[in-house]
Amino acid sequence: MSILSAKNIVVSYYGDISVLRDVSMEAKEGEITIIIGPNGAGKSTLLKTLYGLLRPKKGSIIYEGKDITGLKVHEFMKLGLAYVPQSRTVFPDLTVMENLELGSWILRHDKKKVNEALDYVFSFFPILDEKKNDKAKTLSGGQQKMLEVGRALLTKPKVLLLDEPTATLAPMLAKEIYSFLVRLRDEKTTIVLVDQNVRQAFEIANYIYVLELGENSTQGSKKEFEGKLKEVIKDWLNYDESH
């Protein structure tokens, strides 16, 4: 069953030039949906639009059957969504614990829930517990990513949107993040993942969307894509070379 979907959305940053043109996608409950495509395809823009950071000029965003297009960003977390952007979003001069506390902002009036949420995140990332009193800027790149993902998990979101979580991470750490995502899916969290690390993302995916030049290109289940993936990537490389 679809939990989050974009229907025919058009998004522009400035003026009339559209970054996304008539793009549709849907994420099924408890599955990992990946969005892949060459540089500039509009993958990150789609994720930002799904989380309300960008407002579509046309089309709509549907969550649990309700139209949530145009809702303010800070309302998305209350609905049960969470988003981890590609850019660094830890607060460097705050401690790890303070960063996590802010992730539990919407739970802040219920101390018991906050503590449960912290235990939940520490169970995934014990290193955050060890370093909870350190300033976030003293963490390594991989640990900072764990902090960002952990912070997004505090509210136990139904849908987690992730933009390139493994970019700039060492292969070992990237592997850890992917196995963590699988564990999260096993706990019934729906995941929408944008990734350049196509092969590894494909390994854990249930459904794949390919975007090219701001439009839907191909899509299908992992089974439908088996054997086709190489061809799709080859197409992008040809595209990159010819432009």
Next chain:
Amino acid sequence: MESILIQAIVSGILLGLIYGLIGMGMNIIYGVMRVVNFAHGEFMMLAAYICYWLNRQYATNPLHSLIIIVPLFFGLGFLVYYLFVPRLLNSEDPEMASFLVFFGISLVLSSLILIIWGADPRGIPFPFKRVSVSIGEFFFPLGRLIAGGFCGIVILLLILLLFKTYLGKAIRAIIQNREAVSILGIDTHLLSAFSFGIGLLLVGLAGGLVILSFPAITPMMGSSYTLVAFVVVILGGLGTPLGALLGGFIFGLAENIGAVFMPTSLSPVIAFVLLITMILIRPQGILGEG
């Protein structure tokens, strides 16, 4: 000479606390919104005039007037925020746009005060029985001691707010990364309006305390306190609330110790010398990060 110097140091620390309060308000506003409140000194002057007016009308002690000033200026912060700032944040260069808008507000405020209370310096009868306190061979002005002590308490409460509460942590977080705060489910506009309220509340408190520390207020004093705020935040570090406190101490001490050796009319020179020296040596300020 030694006793004069010691008195100047104590006086400088007390004044530094008031300057710190003014600077912390400006730094919170700048840090959270990247808005340069060029009317900061004028808001402080407005608070001082309201205290003066309350004293004339109802013989209110300025410390009691603060009970009105605190909610009034906190609310004024919300009003000013929602009237101007969201539009400024959408502009291409919020810092420059805010500089112009708040320069305009500073002109409006000083003209308004000029129209209502005239250009003559105003003051209130000193509300306490004694003017100074003597400790051994030293004499300290009571008004400044009370104002400094009050500022110390407020600064302590502010530090507790910033470091021990969710709200304060969110303010420190939004100073570091605005977008990241919004994705965590925090209403950035409400948080910014709250921060603006805190900024004006602090400067409003300073206005009430200034009238205790200095003999007269004038409709032109606002700009010199805006300069104080700028010097203090640049010394301590733009956007770092605690830096402003440090900047306040340095400026207060420099001004008071300077006055021992130089004519008091030269005190603006001290401000500019400190400002320029800091910009040359460490443009990000003492606690600021490059």
